[in-house]
Amino acid sequence: MDEEEIIKCICIGGRSRDAAVKTLYYDQAQTMLRFFASQGASADEARDILQNTMVKIVRSAASFNGDGAAKAWLWQIARNCLLDFHQQNSRMSRREVTVIPEKWAELVETTAAPQVCSAAMDIDACVAAGLATFSAAMPERAFVLGLQMDGLSIDAIGQQIGRSIAATKEYLSQCRKKIQPFIAHCVDLLSN
Amino acid sequence: MTTEDLSDAQWLAALAGQADPAADKAGNLQAAALRRALQARRQQIEQDLPQADAALFQQLQFRLRREGLMKPPLWQQLPVWGLAASLLLGASVLLQQGGWLGAEDADRLRGGSDQATMLLVNDPEARLVELLAGLRAAGASPQVERQAGGRIKLQMAGDPAVLDYLASQRIEPQLVQGQVSLILSPPSAKALQK
Numbered sequence: 001m002d003e004e005e006i007i008k009c010i011c012i013g014g015r016s017r018d019a020a021v022k023t024l025y026y027d028q029a030q031t032m033l034r035f036f037a038s039q040g041a042s043a044d045e046a047r048d049i050l051q052n053t054m055v056k057i058v059r060s061a062a063s064f065n066g067d068g069a070a071k072a073w074l075w076q077i078a079r080n081c082l083l084d085f086h087q088q089n090s091r092m093s094r095r096e097v098t099v100i101p102e103k104w105a106e107l108v109e110t111t112a113a114p115q116v117c118s119a120a121m122d123i124d125a126c127v128a129a130g131l132a133t134f135s136a137a138m139p140e141r142a143f144v145l146g147l148q149m150d151g152l153s154i155d156a157i158g159q160q161i162g163r164s165i166a167a168t169k170e171y172l173s174q175c176r177k178k179i180q181p182f183i184a185h186c187v188d189l190l191s192n
Numbered sequence: 193m194t195t196e197d198l199s200d201a202q203w204l205a206a207l208a209g210q211a212d213p214a215a216d217k218a219g220n221l222q223a224a225a226l227r228r229a230l231q232a233r234r235q236q237i238e239q240d241l242p243q244a245d246a247a248l249f250q251q252l253q254f255r256l257r258r259e260g261l262m263k264p265p266l267w268q269q270l271p272v273w274g275l276a277a278s279l280l281l282g283a284s285v286l287l288q289q290g291g292w293l294g295a296e297d298a299d300r301l302r303g304g305s306d307q308a309t310m311l312l313v314n315d316p317e318a319r320l321v322e323l324l325a326g327l328r329a330a331g332a333s334p335q336v337e338r339q340a341g342g343r344i345k346l347q348m349a350g351d352p353a354v355l356d357y358l359a360s361q362r363i364e365p366q367l368v369q370g371q372v373s374l375i376l377s378p379p380s381a382k383a384l385q386k
Binding site: 014017018021022025026029030033034037038042043044046047050051054055058059123124126127128130131132135142145146148149150151169172173176179183184186187 | 196197200203204207208209210218221222225226227228229230231232233234237238240241242243244248249251252253255256259261262263
């Protein structure tokens with residue numbers, strides 16, 4: 001049963017809905033929990049957000065009009081629930097600021113390395129420290145880099161982050177640029 | 193593909209574990225180091241990550257039922273407990289009234305071929321005295337007929353005063369052509385043995 005069929009069965013109700021909810025849960029819940037945790041949610045918070053997401057999916061399944069990928073629609077709800085959760089807990093902050101591309105180079109130059117790296121620090125430790133800071137500052141971008149690390153296709157990543165293939169390519173390119181201030185200096189350790 | 197696009201593609205490929213040997217060495221090294229860091233971070237997250245197991249699914253089902261988005265199992269939908277309570281109540285009322293009656297006892301309480309109202313009393317003669325006193329006070333002149341088995345039949349006009357008096361005795365007789373017939377009967381020997 002693919003995501004579109006799941007949504008259709010949820011709309012039908014009764015036993016079809018029960019089966020669809022079960023399939024949806026066992027297909028997506030673990031990945032969603034991982035996503036929520038990677039975005040800074042604790043284990044309990046991740047459970048709550050997952051439950052809210054599932055309830056919202058069931059409640060609004062009838063509003064899915066079939067335009068676009070069903071999986072992207074499901075993940076849009078997951079992201080919205082995460083956002084709602086952060087807003088409700090007054091912990092939401094706009095961690096990412098929109099940067100004008102022309103100004104990006106200037107920002108890279110003026111952004112100090114977040115961690116002091118010594119020659120004794122190997123490249124892995126340096127990159128891990130940079131990634132930790134980057135993840136705290138831009139958790140969604142760190143999550144997307146994780147999806148790329150998993151070897152997911154651009155299309156699959158796009159479905160999870162609600163972007164088209166072209167937009168996802170651009171987003172990944174931006175992720176590469178945005179992590180540089182946090183890890184670029186680590187490569188220098190290789191020459192030492 | 194522009195140089196920047198190529199560079200991005202090679203860096204992302206290296207991040208996915210498929211480094212291009214022709215790509216910039218530093219870029220590949222950085223991507224490989226980031227890959228290891230992401231894997232380590234993933235392992236760290238997985239350690240604290242709740243499992244999407246059956247227990248969590250049960251909690252979800254409970255929430256969906258509570259919000260009316262999922263029906264409870266069939267056995268929970270049936271009014272089993274209400275039905276059981278009603279049956280128990282009915283059974284207890286029947287027992288208090290002397291238990292189930294056999295077919296032969298059915299017409300002893302109400303009606304019969306002559307459409308008289310039959311009253312089961314332990315002492316028909318004593319009850320007759322009480323009723324006659326009340327009925328005469330209400331202006332009635334009942335005809336009294338003693339029958340086999342210790343039964344006593346009373347017949348009188350069904351005047352409103354008579355009906356009022358009988359109602360005060362919790363007797364609601366059937367009116368047949370303006371006449372009221374009552375039969376006072378002792379419980380049968382069989383019933384007494386019970």
